[in-house]
Amino acid sequence: MGAEAIEVFAERKGQILVAGADEMATIACDKQSLSGAVSQRACVFCGARVVLYPITDALHLVHGPIGCAAYTWDIRGSLSSGPELHRLSFSTDLREKDVIFGGEPKLELSLRELIKKYQPRGAFVYSTCVVGVIGDDLEAVCKRVAKDAGIPVIPVMSEGFKGTKRAGYSAACTALSRLVGTAETTGISPLSINLLGDFNLAGEIWIIRKYYEAMGLQVVANITGDGRIDDIRKAHGAALNIVQCSGATMEIAKHMKETYGTPFLRASYFGIEDMAESLYAVARHFQDIDWQVMERARKLVAEELVGLVPELREIRKKLTGKTVAIYVGGAFKAFSLIKAFRHIGMKVVLVGSQTGTEEDYREIQQVCDPGTVIVDDTNPLELGGFLRENDVDILVGGVKERPLAHKLGIGFVDHNHERKLALEGFVGMRNFALEVLSTVDTPIWRFVPRRAGKTKSAEALPAPAAQEVLP
Numbered sequence: 001m002g003a004e005a006i007e008v009f010a011e012r013k014g015q016i017l018v019a020g021a022d023e024m025a026t027i028a029c030d031k032q033s034l035s036g037a038v039s040q041r042a043c044v045f046c047g048a049r050v051v052l053y054p055i056t057d058a059l060h061l062v063h064g065p066i067g068c069a070a071y072t073w074d075i076r077g078s079l080s081s082g083p084e085l086h087r088l089s090f091s092t093d094l095r096e097k098d099v100i101f102g103g104e105p106k107l108e109l110s111l112r113e114l115i116k117k118y119q120p121r122g123a124f125v126y127s128t129c130v131v132g133v134i135g136d137d138l139e140a141v142c143k144r145v146a147k148d149a150g151i152p153v154i155p156v157m158s159e160g161f162k163g164t165k166r167a168g169y170s171a172a173c174t175a176l177s178r179l180v181g182t183a184e185t186t187g188i189s190p191l192s193i194n195l196l197g198d199f200n201l202a203g204e205i206w207i208i209r210k211y212y213e214a215m216g217l218q219v220v221a222n223i224t225g226d227g228r229i230d231d232i233r234k235a236h237g238a239a240l241n242i243v244q245c246s247g248a249t250m251e252i253a254k255h256m257k258e259t260y261g262t263p264f265l266r267a268s269y270f271g272i273e274d275m276a277e278s279l280y281a282v283a284r285h286f287q288d289i290d291w292q293v294m295e296r297a298r299k300l301v302a303e304e305l306v307g308l309v310p311e312l313r314e315i316r317k318k319l320t321g322k323t324v325a326i327y328v329g330g331a332f333k334a335f336s337l338i339k340a341f342r343h344i345g346m347k348v349v350l351v352g353s354q355t356g357t358e359e360d361y362r363e364i365q366q367v368c369d370p371g372t373v374i375v376d377d378t379n380p381l382e383l384g385g386f387l388r389e390n391d392v393d394i395l396v397g398g399v400k401e402r403p404l405a406h407k408l409g410i411g412f413v414d415h416n417h418e419r420k421l422a423l424e425g426f427v428g429m430r431n432f433a434l435e436v437l438s439t440v441d442t443p444i445w446r447f448v449p450r451r452a453g454k455t456k457s458a459e460a461l462p463a464p465a466a467q468e469v470l471p
Ligand code: SF4
Pocket: 043, 044, 045, 046, 064, 067, 068, 071, 127, 128, 129, 130, 158, 159, 160, 161
């Protein structure tokens, strides 16, 4: 099925490619969403908020109207092993009078009151659209409060209108760069790492940390899942940065390389091959200091795969030939998802992302099968068209894609930041395969009107047995 069969805005045609159709073709991406297209994307502020949100002992104050804070309240399923201040959504609740006369006094009052009450280890102050318009001086207010409170108070310049969600990632990395390098690093092992771009959804960073610790490595800072202000302040003492969500945190990794000489590696903890390769790549980095790191990595992978491979083989038998569409926020997830679906026998017919770069899409083109539709910054109209045309069995996406899938009578697998199921690591691959199987295999899809006539009509099918539908 080609992209031409779907209703697409003329201005968006360059943002859609078909893999294998033209090897030289490049996708148009990393640009403002088309007006009127009702993009699935979030705003700049939201981009910054999702990156910094998992820092659990920080005060997160949204300087703007209440809607911006409500929109991003508890936005990620980022778990904490300690403080949970991040789960509260504070706002200066700017009103008409503040917009006319300026919101700085209200911001300063709110900051001082909240710091006194909650005693955070640091504070982030997010700038929103209206603050960018009225020109409040966040820098000056934060500086004054930081001096009196004795903690870092950092402005996050994330006015919603000033770019794409990607610009929000950049604003978050700029804020992080002001935190890193502000604390002592004595006592940190030469076999040490920081974990970047993992947000501890459903406790995933704990799985990954355990793997690295079993290899004999010290994890200095989580940036940002289950993150702590004091750990991030000394993150420049680690020997290596491991970057998972490169879209969100690559900028801080590059900053640390330039400023402190900390090298970085890209990793993915999703799927068997990528998970194992991430551990091996880190082991290779340290093998000159300690050759046993590689031995431990090999042992760990072997132990994890013993039970998992036969289980996946059984699941694959049931899923072979089923089709899937993937639409995710950051493109890095898509690479691993394509490989993971191949592993369980499913065919990927569409891959898209909200914030992919030209390089990301080039990589996607290389890993997916010819004929796969690749789409940047899609909208419900297009996405719905692609899903219907391909008669996909499941859509993998986030909170904004879920209702679309369900309205079309398509199975949905949550791979976004509010999910409750750990999908990273070897245990995550098992969870993922079982989740896909239970979604594809549910009897409800027999009754979807769209499918009636393609196979048998819903009426002609026998009602599912009670044990099939009851929990
Ligand atoms: S920052 Fe702007 S675009 Fe984002 S939620 Fe607030 S008002 Fe909306």
